Amino acid sequence: xxxxxxxxxxxxxxxxxxxxxxxxxxxxxxxLAVASGLSLGATLAMSLLVFAGSAQFIAVSLVASGAGLAxxxxxxxxxxxxxxxxxxxxxxxxxxxxxxxxxxLAFWLTDESYAVVQHHYHDAQxxxxxxxxxxxxxxxxxxxxxxxxTLTGALLGHALPGMAGWGLDFAMVATFIGIVVPxxxxxxxxxxALVAAVVALVAHxxxxxxxxxxxxxLGVAAGVVAxxxxxxxxxxxADEQL
Amino acid sequence: MSSFxxxxxxxxALITFGIRYVLFxxxxxxxxxxxxxxxxxxxxxxxLTAIIVPAMVMPDGQRWQLxxxxxxxxxxxxAILIAARWxxxxxxxxxxxxxxFLWRWLAQGLF
Numbered sequence: 285x286x287x288x289x290x291x292x293x294x295x296x297x298x299x300x301x302x303x304x305x306x307x308x309x310x311x312x313x314x315x316l317a318v319a320s321g322l323s324l325g326a327t328l329a330m331s332l333l334v335f336a337g338s339a340q341f342i343a344v345s346l347v348a349s350g351a352g353l354a355x356x357x358x359x360x361x362x363x364x365x366x367x368x369x370x371x372x373x374x375x376x377x378x379x380x381x382x383x384x385x386x387x388x389l390a391f392w393l394t395d396e397s398y399a400v401v402q403h404h405y406h407d408a409q410x411x412x413x414x415x416x417x418x419x420x421x422x423x424x425x426x427x428x429x430x431x432x433x434t435l436t437g438a439l440l441g442h443a444l445p446g447m448a449g450w451g452l453d454f455a456m457v458a459t460f461i462g463i464v465v466p467x468x469x470x471x472x473x474x475x476x477a478l479v480a481a482v483v484a485l486v487a488h489x490x491x492x493x494x495x496x497x498x499x500x501x502l503g504v505a506a507g508v509v510a511x512x513x514x515x516x517x518x519x520x521x522a523d524e525q526l
Numbered sequence: 527m528s529s530f531x532x533x534x535x536x537x538x539a540l541i542t543f544g545i546r547y548v549l550f551x552x553x554x555x556x557x558x559x560x561x562x563x564x565x566x567x568x569x570x571x572x573x574l575t576a577i578i579v580p581a582m583v584m585p586d587g588q589r590w591q592l593x594x595x596x597x598x599x600x601x602x603x604x605a606i607l608i609a610a611r612w613x614x615x616x617x618x619x620x621x622x623x624x625x626x627f628l629w630r631w632l633a634q635g636l637f
Contacts, residue, residue, distance in 0.1 A: 301615035308623075326531035333539040338577070343538060353530065357537045364545050366573045371549045372558070373566040379553040390547035399570060454598060454626045455619065457581045458605045460574045462618030465609035467571050476568045477575040484576035485583060485590075496576050503572030504565050511564065 291414035295421030298404070302396035303429045305459025306337065308452035310430050313340055314437020315447045320348035324438050331434040335392065335427060337456070339363045342493065359492045366500055370398040377405045381416055389416070392423030399463045471514060476507030578602065595633040601626030 285293075310331075317327040322344060330340055339360045346356045370393055378386055401419045404410070440447060468474050480503025487495030527535075549556060558566070582602035583590055591599065605622030612618075 301619065304616060305619045323527055323531060326527050326535060329527070329531075329535050330538070333535055334542050336538075336542045339538065339542065343534070347534070353533055353537065356534060357541060360538045361541050361545070364542050366569075367542070367546045368549060369566065369569040369573065371546055372562075373569055375549050375553075375556060376558075378550060379556075383551070386550040386553070387547065390550040391543055393546045395574065399574075402570070451597065451626065451630060453581075454601055455623060457578055457598065457602055458619045458622030458626070459615070460578045461602060461605040461622065462609050462615040464571055464574045464578065465606055465618070466613040473568070473571055476572050480572040480575040481579040484580050488580050488584065495580075496573075499576035500569070500573045503576060504568040507568035507572065508561070508565050 287414055288417045291417035292421030292424070295400070295404070295418035295423075296425035297421075298418075299397065299400050299422040299425045301462070302400060302459065303425060305455050305462070306396060306426065306429060307433055308455040309337060309459075310433025311437035311440065312447070312450075312452040313337065313344070314434040314439070315441030315444075316341070316348075316437075317344045317434075318438050318441035319445065320344045322347060327438045328431070328434060331431050334360075335430065336360075336364055336367075336394070337430070338395075341453075355492075362492050362494055362497055365497055366395075367393055369500070369504075370395075370402075373402060374398070374405070377412075378416065378419075385416055389419055389423065392420075392427055394423075394426055396459070397422045397426050472507045472510035475510040476503045479503045479506035597626050597630035597633060600629045604629075 313331070314327060317330070317340075318324065322330070330343075334340055342359055342363055343356050346359060371390060374393075378389060381389075397419070400422050401415075404418055405415055437447075464477065468477055480499045483502045484495055484499035487498045489495070490498070580587075582596075582599045583592065585591060585596060585598040594600065601622055604625035605618050608614075608621040609618040
C-alpha cells in the first residue's frame with residue numbers, strides 16, 4: 285500500500301465519528317427536502333453540488349416557507365461565510381499545492397473535515413508530506429456519506445412522512461459539542477466560547493442568520509483579547525517575582 | 527427539475543464554492559499578519575459554539591425554552607458533561623443522542 289493511499293485511509297478513518305454524527309443529519313435533510321416540495325433529482329443534486337449541510341437545511345426550510353430565490357441565496361452566502369474563516373486557517377498548509385488539488389479540497393471543505401484536518405495539520409508527530417492526502421480522504425468519506433444519507437432520507441421521506449419530527453437533528457448538536465468541548469482547555473478559548481454563545485442567543489432574531497456571523501466574529505475577537513490580557517498578566521506576575 | 531430548482535442549486539453551488547475557494551485560489555499572494563493568525567485559532571470554537579447554543583436553547587428557532595421539557599437543552603448539557611469528562615467524540619455523540627431520546631420520552635409522560 286502506498287504512503288499516499290495510507291494517508292487518505294487514515295484521514296477517512298479519523299473522520300468516522302463525524303460520519304456517525306452526520307448520518308442522522310443527512311437523512312433528515314433528505315426527508316425535509318422532499319417534504320418541502322423539492323424533487324428527488326433536485327434534492328440529490330443539492331447534496332452533490334452544494335455540499336453544505338446547514339445551508340442546505342436552511343434553504344429547504346426557506347423553500348417550504350415560500351421565500352424567493354434572492355433571499356435563499358443571500359442566506360446561503362451568510363451561513364457559509366464561516367467557511368472562509370476555515371479556508372483562511374488552512375491556507376498556510378495548502379498554498380504550496382497545485383490548483384488541481386486546491387480546487388477539490390476547497391469544494392469539499394466542511395465543518396467536520398475542517399475540524400479533523402486542522403487538528404492533523406497541527407500534529408507535529410506526523411510528517412507534512414502526505415497531509416493533503418489525509419485531507420482528501422476525510423473529504424471523500426464525508427462526501428460519499430452525505431450523498432448516501434441524502435438518498436436514504438429522500439426515499440424514507442416518501443415512506444415515512446412524519447420522520448422530520450423525530451429530533452434526528454440533535455445529532456449535529458452532539459457532534460459539534462464533541463468537537464468543541466475538548467478544545468476549551470485554556471481561559472481564552474473559554475472566553476471565546478462564552479462570548480460567541482451569548483451573542484448568538486441575543487443576535488438570533490437578526491435576519492438571514494447574520495447573528496451566527498456576528499457571534500463568530502465577536503467570539504474570535506474576545507479570544508484574542510483574553511489571550512493578550514493573559515500574556516500581560518503573566519509578565520506582571522513574573523516581574524513581581526523578580 | 528424545474529427552472530427554479532436549477533437556479534437555486536446552481537446559485538447555491540457557485541456561492542458556496544466561491545467562499546471556500548477564494549483564499550485557496552490566491553495561495554501565496556495572501557499572507558496573514560500575526561494578529562490574524564492568532565485570531566484564526568479561535569475560529570472553530572467560536573463558530574461551532576454559535577451554532578450549538580441557539581440549537582439547544584431555542585430548538586424551534588423562535589423562542590427561548592429554558593425548561594426541563596426541552597430535550598435539546600438537557601441532552602446537550604449531558605453531551606457537554608460526557609465530552610468534558612471523557613474527551614471522546616463517539617461517546618459524546620452516542621451518549622448525547624441516548625440522553626436526548628430518553629429525556630424526550632420521559633418528558634412526554636412527566637411534563
